[in-house]
Amino acid sequence: xxxxxxxxxxxxxxxxxxxxxxxxxKGVNATANKGEFLSIIGQSGSGKSTLLHLMGLLDxxxxxxxxxxxxxxxxxxxxxxxxxxxxxxxxxxxxxxxLPELTLQENVLTPLMIRHPIWTYWPRRKHYxxxxxxxxxxxxxxxxxxxxxxxxxxxxxxxxxxxxxxxxQPEILLADEPTGNLDSETGGEIMDLLHRLxxxxxxxxxxxxxxxxxxxxAHRTIRLAQGQMEQVENAA
Amino acid sequence: xxxxxxxxxxxxxxxxxxxxxxxxxxxxxTMIVVNSxxxxxxxxxxxxxxxxxxxxxxxTASMNGVADAHRWMDMIENIGGDQVEGMTTSVEVYxxxxxxxxxxxxxxxxxLVGIEPRGKASVGPLKEYLGxxxxxxxxxxxxxxxxxxxxxxxYRENWxxxxxWEETAEPNWPEFEETSESTTTTEQTDSETPNFAEGTSPxxxxxxxxxxxxxxxxxxxxxxxxxxxxxxxxxxxxxxxLISYQMTDPKTGEVVDRLMVRPGDDIQLSTVNTxxxxxxxxxxxxxxxxxxxxxxxxxxxxxxxxxxxxxxxxGMVHPGTNVRDFTTIQIKLKDYSQAGxxxxxxxxxxxxxxxxxQTWEDKQGPLLAAVEMESAxxxxxxxxxxxxxxxxxxxIFFMIVVEKTRDxxxxxxxxxxxxxxxxxxxxxxxxxxxxxxxxGVALGLLFVSYINEIETGLxxxxxxxxxxxxxxxxSEIPTMVSPWMxxxxxxxxxxxxxxxxxxxxxxxxxxHPVQSLRYE
Numbered sequence: 094x095x096x097x098x099x100x101x102x103x104x105x106x107x108x109x110x111x112x113x114x115x116x117x118x119k120g121v122n123a124t125a126n127k128g129e130f131l132s133i134i135g136q137s138g139s140g141k142s143t144l145l146h147l148m149g150l151l152d153x154x155x156x157x158x159x160x161x162x163x164x165x166x167x168x169x170x171x172x173x174x175x176x177x178x179x180x181x182x183x184x185x186x187x188x189x190x191x192l193p194e195l196t197l198q199e200n201v202l203t204p205l206m207i208r209h210p211i212w213t214y215w216p217r218r219k220h221y222x223x224x225x226x227x228x229x230x231x232x233x234x235x236x237x238x239x240x241x242x243x244x245x246x247x248x249x250x251x252x253x254x255x256x257x258x259x260x261x262q263p264e265i266l267l268a269d270e271p272t273g274n275l276d277s278e279t280g281g282e283i284m285d286l287l288h289r290l291x292x293x294x295x296x297x298x299x300x301x302x303x304x305x306x307x308x309x310x311a312h313r314t315i316r317l318a319q320g321q322m323e324q325v326e327n328a329a
Numbered sequence: 330x331x332x333x334x335x336x337x338x339x340x341x342x343x344x345x346x347x348x349x350x351x352x353x354x355x356x357x358x359t360m361i362v363v364n365s366x367x368x369x370x371x372x373x374x375x376x377x378x379x380x381x382x383x384x385x386x387x388x389t390a391s392m393n394g395v396a397d398a399h400r401w402m403d404m405i406e407n408i409g410g411d412q413v414e415g416m417t418t419s420v421e422v423y424x425x426x427x428x429x430x431x432x433x434x435x436x437x438x439x440x441l442v443g444i445e446p447r448g449k450a451s452v453g454p455l456k457e458y459l460g461x462x463x464x465x466x467x468x469x470x471x472x473x474x475x476x477x478x479x480x481x482x483x484y485r486e487n488w489x490x491x492x493x494w495e496e497t498a499e500p501n502w503p504e505f506e507e508t509s510e511s512t513t514t515t516e517q518t519d520s521e522t523p524n525f526a527e528g529t530s531p532x533x534x535x536x537x538x539x540x541x542x543x544x545x546x547x548x549x550x551x552x553x554x555x556x557x558x559x560x561x562x563x564x565x566x567x568x569x570x571l572i573s574y575q576m577t578d579p580k581t582g583e584v585v586d587r588l589m590v591r592p593g594d595d596i597q598l599s600t601v602n603t604x605x606x607x608x609x610x611x612x613x614x615x616x617x618x619x620x621x622x623x624x625x626x627x628x629x630x631x632x633x634x635x636x637x638x639x640x641x642x643x644g645m646v647h648p649g650t651n652v653r654d655f656t657t658i659q660i661k662l663k664d665y666s667q668a669g670x671x672x673x674x675x676x677x678x679x680x681x682x683x684x685x686x687q688t689w690e691d692k693q694g695p696l697l698a699a700v701e702m703e704s705a706x707x708x709x710x711x712x713x714x715x716x717x718x719x720x721x722x723x724x725i726f727f728m729i730v731v732e733k734t735r736d737x738x739x740x741x742x743x744x745x746x747x748x749x750x751x752x753x754x755x756x757x758x759x760x761x762x763x764x765x766x767x768x769g770v771a772l773g774l775l776f777v778s779y780i781n782e783i784e785t786g787l788x789x790x791x792x793x794x795x796x797x798x799x800x801x802x803x804s805e806i807p808t809m810v811s812p813w814m815x816x817x818x819x820x821x822x823x824x825x826x827x828x829x830x831x832x833x834x835x836x837x838x839x840x841h842p843v844q845s846l847r848y849e
Contacts, residue, residue: 141829143843151742172746179744190739190846194338206331207745257743 096163098297099122099265101148104157106140107243117143122158127263128295130288133316134310141301142269144317148299149182149267150174178210183258187270187285189250191242197253198238201225204261228256232286248279255286266290268300284310330751331740336756339729346757349725350765352718353822357618357769358776360711361810362819365777367704368814374700377624381631382666382689383452383659387675390683392422393603394645394654401658401679408678409671414663417448418655420639424600426571426632430589437571439632441600443639446473452661459566460619461592475564475617475635481593485615486558489594491595561595563614563638569621570629592616598632602644612642712821719825722761726754726833735832737837738845751838760832762823770819774810781805 101123107116117140125131135141146152148159150166161165166177178184183204191200205212205221214221229235232252242250251271258266268287272280284307290296300311308314316323338348387405389395398418405413420443427436449455450473461467466478477485544813572590578584590596594616601607614634622628637653640646645654662668668688675686730737737750776783784806788794 146843149742151846152841175741175744175746177744178742184742186739186742186846188737190742192335192736192739194335199334203740204333204743205333207740207743207749211333261743 097160098127098129098216099148099299100124101144101154102149102158102160104144104154104159106143106147106154117320118147118154121317121320121322123148123299123315123322125297125299127264127297128291130291130298130300130310130312131315132300132302132311132313133315133317134183134302134305134308136303138319139317140320141303141317145269145299145301149184172173179204179261181264183261183263183266185251185254185258185266185268185271187273189247189254189274191201191250191253191257193242196239196241197234197245198222198225200228200242200253201229201256201260203257205312208259208261225260228259230254231259232256246279247275248282251275251279251283252286255283255290256305259290263296265297265299268298270302271300272302272304280307285307331745332753332756334761335753338752339757345725345728346761349718349722349761350676350768353715353762353765353826354769354772356711356715357716357766357818357822358773358810360708360822361770361773361815362776362780363711364704364818365773365808365810366780366806367707368809368811371700371704372809373807375697377622378693378696379453380622381453381455381458381627382692383523384662384665385660385672385675385686385688386692387658387660387684387686388680389656390685392601392656394420394656395683396647396652396654396798398653398655398658404678405658405660405675407670408674409667410660412664412667412671413660415448415451415661417445417452417573417659418636419449419657419659420636420643420645420654421442421656422600422639422643424598424632426567426596426598428590428594428596433468435589438630439568439571439598440630440631441598441639442631444633444634445636446475446633446785449473449633449659452659457624458620460569461619473618477560477593477615477617478669481591481617482558484591485560485593537706560593560617561613563598563612563642564617564635565594565596565598565614566618566620566633567616568628568631569619570625571632572619588619591618592618598634600643603644604644605801610642612638614638684815715822715825718765718822719829722826722829723832724756724805726758726830727836729757730754730833730837733837734840734845737840738842741840741842742846747838750840751834754830754834754837757828758827758834762826763829765826766819766822770815774815777808777810779810 101121104118104121104123105116106118107114109115121140121144123131123133125253133141133144143152147154147167150159153167158165161177161181166174169177184190191197192203195203202221202225205224209217226235226238229238232255234249234252234256237245237249237253242253245253251274255271266287271287272283275283287298287300288310291298298311300307302308355591387401395401402416405416422441422443424439424441425436426439428435429435431446437599446455455473456469458663459467459473461478461481462473466480567590569586573586573588575584578585595613596616597611597613599609599611602610612634617674620628620631620633622631640653646652647654672686672688674690679686740750741747
């Protein structure tokens with residue numbers, strides 16, 4: 094069996110709530126191969142978002158390892174993890190999480206602005222802007238370039254968030270309830286977009302959802318309940 | 330890159346940032362205005378304090394003076410001749426001045442200084458302080474001397490022939506006639522009365538005028554015999570404050586100066602002679618000019634009279650040799666910064682039991698120190714204003730960090746490092762500081778350059794003068810902007826803004842991305 098692109102090995106994680114230690118994940122394994130569309134499903138509080146955050150290096154596990162191409166990454170220095178987040182992972186959130194002060198185009202450009210210091214960004218800004226235009230066009234928002242997030246609809250914001258995740262040319266896309274805040278039609282559009290990306294660009298996608306129908310469209314589904322894996326299903 | 334974009338974007342979109350900018354701006358503007366005015370005041374003050382004082386003053390320990398100025402002046406020439414621009418001797422002594430006003434004798438304590446006008450002018454400003462030059466009654470290029478101006482002569486003659494003048498006078502002084510009832514005119518009439526010194530006025534010979542001064546009496550008698558309008562041998566420039574008073578004009582409501590003695594009048598001076606024990610001497614002098622230095626300390630104290638006459642009267646002339654005594658040598662230097670060194674050398678050369686060698690700053694030391702202290706304390710207090718602005722920024726930034734918690738989480742998720750997040754807020758603080766102090770500097774400089782117009786406006790609004798010219802003697806508020814002061818104020822304010830943003834920035838950097846994203 095080839096090394097999976099990303100794997101979480103026997104992850105344990107608990108949060109402190111005052112004096113109390115609340116276990117969230119109690120030994121979870123998850124892997125995704127290149128080009129795979131993995132969905133993690135579970136009820137609220139099942140720890141699915143935490144698992145996603147851990148795999149995306151937003152947090153570090155108490156016990157267990159996160160491996161990228163077989164190499165352990167969760168214990169790397171924070172600078173390196175910041176770098177990995179910027180280059181390897183693309184994030185999509187339930188609440189879109191766009192920066193309200195920036196226009197759509199600027200929001201899409203943020204990962205590149207974060208990656209490059211001003212002296213390397215500035216000379217190439219035209220090139221980057223064209224890149225952004227292309228990707229925005231891909232998600233169908235070219236008519237909204239100069240708009241602020243507050244002037245966009247939910248679906249448009251989520252598409253902008255996807256464009257932002259894509260501009261960094263990530264290897265793995267981590268989506269946290271991408272359709273959770275959208276009506277079923279717009280949600281469907283977003284899912285179509287994700288599938289298209291998965292197929293056309295061989296992008297690995299790990300998606301967290303509580304919606305069975307959304308999860309069903311993935312290649313494989315991990316079911317979490319109370320911090321433990323219930324089952325792994327392969328899509329038909 | 331994102332740091333700068335966000336910092337500038339926050340600056341533009343956060344309304345609350347405006348509050349920080351305004352507080353920095355006000356602090357900076359106030360500091361610049363106050364510093365400029367203080368600097369202007371202290372320069373002007375220094376100027377006035379320096380005023381009648383020469384750069385270096387060598388005074389004798391005794392008021393009776395020391396003989397042979399030439400020998401001492403040669404010595405100074407030998408010690409530091411290349412640095413000396415001008416030198417003059419004078420006699421300084423305390424005395425009293427008496428004049429008649431509204432038929433009442435008025436007596437004032439004075440410092441009587443015998444000078445030689447041309448010599449005095451060579452060691453410091455003199456012409457600038459004399460009323461006749463200020464009013465353009467004398468040729469500005471002429472040297473100051475003891476001659477009466479034409480106006481003063483005419484005034485004097487008019488009053489010597491007073492009797493005939495009064496009889497024949499046509500009403501060519503209309504205001505005199507019309508308002509003869511009012512008090513103002515009465516005072517005017519009084520002030521028109523020249524105060525003939527008792528010695529010369531033939532009409533008045535009060536008892537007790539058998540002065541111990543043979544010179545004066547003899548001299549005066551001679552003059553009255555030959556020409557009644559001729560001035561005394563003794564001449565004087567009197568300090569403006571000694572012979573004037575201020576009153577509010579009942580018609581216009583303005584404060585005006587009234588002179589009780591005018592050039593051409595005679596007054597009586599008394600001081601002591603050099604005998605042992607000292608005896609009183611009186612000298613009748615004709616007022617040649619009014620001295621207006623702008624420093625009340627001098628104006629209400631100083632009377633200059635002709636040196637040789639004062640020496641004669643005080644008995645400071647050695648009978649056989651005709652060598653004259655002096656009490657002060659005043660020296661003007663080519664370069665004042667060398668003064669300390671020269672004073673040191675002079676102190677070594679002049680016997681310390683006979684002479685006191687001082688720079689003018691030594692003489693006015695306490696006053697100068699007070700001015701400096703005042704501005705130092707004021708600066709400390711004003712800097713507290715900016716410190717307050719700094720705490721404002723601190724509080725506002727904490728608010729912004731809390732408000733931006735989610736955005737910080739997003740940026741971290743997108744790969745921003747902790748130091749990157751921190752520098753967003755630091756550059757935000759820097760931007761606030763720069764914008765605030767930039768606008769503050771502009772505002773402050775604008776205020777300073779229009780300060781007198783603003784003062785006029787304020788006076789007009791409040792109906793009372795904000796800046797009373799009579800108190801300060803300055804016709805307008807003096808200001809002096811030093812570029813370095815502006816630079817340091819702006820830099821200080823910016824530094825405080827950055828310092829105030831450090832704490833919130835650190836907090837922002839420490840935020841945990843997952844926790845900050847979870848808030849919804």
